[in-house]
Amino acid sequence: MKLEESFYAGKDPVKVAKALLGKFIFTRIRGKVTAGMIVETEAYSYRERASHAYRGKTKRNRVMFGAGGVSYVYLCYGIHHLFNVVTNDAGIADAVLIRALEPKIGEDLMLKRMKTKKLTRITSGPGKLTKALGINIKHNGKPLWEDELWIEEGLPISKKKIKASARIGIDYAGSDALLPWRFTIEGNVWVSKP
DNA sequence: TACGTGATCACG
DNA sequence: GTGATCACGTAA
Numbered sequence: 173m174k175l176e177e178s179f180y181a182g183k184d185p186v187k188v189a190k191a192l193l194g195k196f197i198f199t200r201i202r203g204k205v206t207a208g209m210i211v212e213t214e215a216y217s218y219r220e221r222a223s224h225a226y227r228g229k230t231k232r233n234r235v236m237f238g239a240g241g242v243s244y245v246y247l248c249y250g251i252h253h254l255f256n257v258v259t260n261d262a263g264i265a266d267a268v269l270i271r272a273l274e275p276k277i278g279e280d281l282m283l284k285r286m287k288t289k290k291l292t293r294i295t296s297g298p299g300k301l302t303k304a305l306g307i308n309i310k311h312n313g314k315p316l317w318e319d320e321l322w323i324e325e326g327l328p329i330s331k332k333k334i335k336a337s338a339r340i341g342i343d344y345a346g347s348d349a350l351l352p353w354r355f356t357i358e359g360n361v362w363v364s365k366p
Numbered sequence: 367t368a369c370g371t372g373a374t375c376a377c378g
Numbered sequence: 379g380t381g382a383t384c385a386c387g388t389a390a
Contacts (some may be wrong), residue, residue, distance in 0.1 A: 214385070222385070232374060250371030252386050269385060301387045341385055 173325045174317045178238035180259050185215040185266040188240075188259045189355050192268060194329035196276060197255075199321050201283030201306040206281055208295050208305065208306040209326050209354040212337045215353040215364030216256070219239070222345035235313040236265035244323060245302070245312040252299030252331045253308050257316065271340070271354070273305075274362040297364045333358045340365065 180188060190213075198207040219360065220223035220288040224233040235244050236258055244256040244267050260266040275282055282304040286294045290326075295301040302308070311321050336352040343349055356363045 188382090216385075224385080230375070247371095247373060249384060249386055250373065252371095254385060256385085290367085296387070339385075346382080365380085 175323050176317065177239075177241040177324060179268045179303050180257060180316070182261050183240060183259050184216055185259045185268050186353060188214040188257065189213040189353065190269045190334055191238060192257065192270070192323075193334060193355060194358050196324045196326040197270065197273060197301075197305065197321075199305045199307060200319060204278065204281055204307050205326075206278030207276045208282075208301065209276055210270060210272075211274050212270075212272035212359045212363045213355050214269040214271055215355075216267050216269060218346040220351065222339060222348050222351075223265070223267075224285050224344040225267075228354075229265070231321075233265065235262045236267050238262050238313075240266075241316055243307075243311050243316060244312050245307060247309060248299065248318065253302040255302050255307050255311075269298060270301065272356075272362050272364045273301045274360065276302070293362070307337055329357055 192213050196207050216223040225236045229237050239262045242257040242258050244258050245253055248254045252285050254270045256267040258267050285304055295304045315339050316323050335356050335358045337354045339354045
């Protein structure tokens with residue numbers, strides 16, 4: 173079952189970040205399906221300095237200012253595409269970054285995209301998982317219940333297994349870098365920094 | 367630890 | 379226009 177708009181729209185990004193653990197991200201590119209279970213997320217709010225939306229609307233972040241339930245994909249360091257889920261209401265620019273997946277469907281195609289044969293750590297990081305699933309800038313701004321990129325109900329994750337920690341790679345955000353808004357499934361080997 | 371890589375953003 | 383910066387990954 174695909175998650176509906178109500179899962180994202182009007183919802184706090186921290187709550188959605190936790191709720192997304194265990195859910196499955198699917199892509200269907202040129203008819204080929206790949207999917208992975210979300211094992212690591214980070215919440216971003218326009219109210220704090222780590223967010224792209226902190227300084228207001230720009231060409232890059234404009235989809236964050238729309239209603240929840242669409243993707244926000246952008247190019248990072250000129251090389252990596254990063255995939256976010258927009259949450260909350262229009263005008264409240266909140267989002268959740270997907271940082272790691274556990275491969276579930278179409279592993280052979282993911283290996284091909286990653287140019288490796290070993291099914292290890294190929295989706296353990298925000299830049300890698302988009303490459304493995306074929307997500308790129310053209311998916312930016314698309315609702316997450318369409319036919320090329322979507323999210324489905326997955327495995328239930330008990331609250332006890334959800335671990336909070338500080339977000340990665342945002343030292344520039346000063347004290348906001350300390351917010352415990354990174355969520356991982358404790359013990360899962362596919363998280364980005366074990 | 368160092369650096370590739372290119373769009374983006376805040377300046378003028 | 380231009381230059382600094384960057385929600386990363388890999389090699390070393």
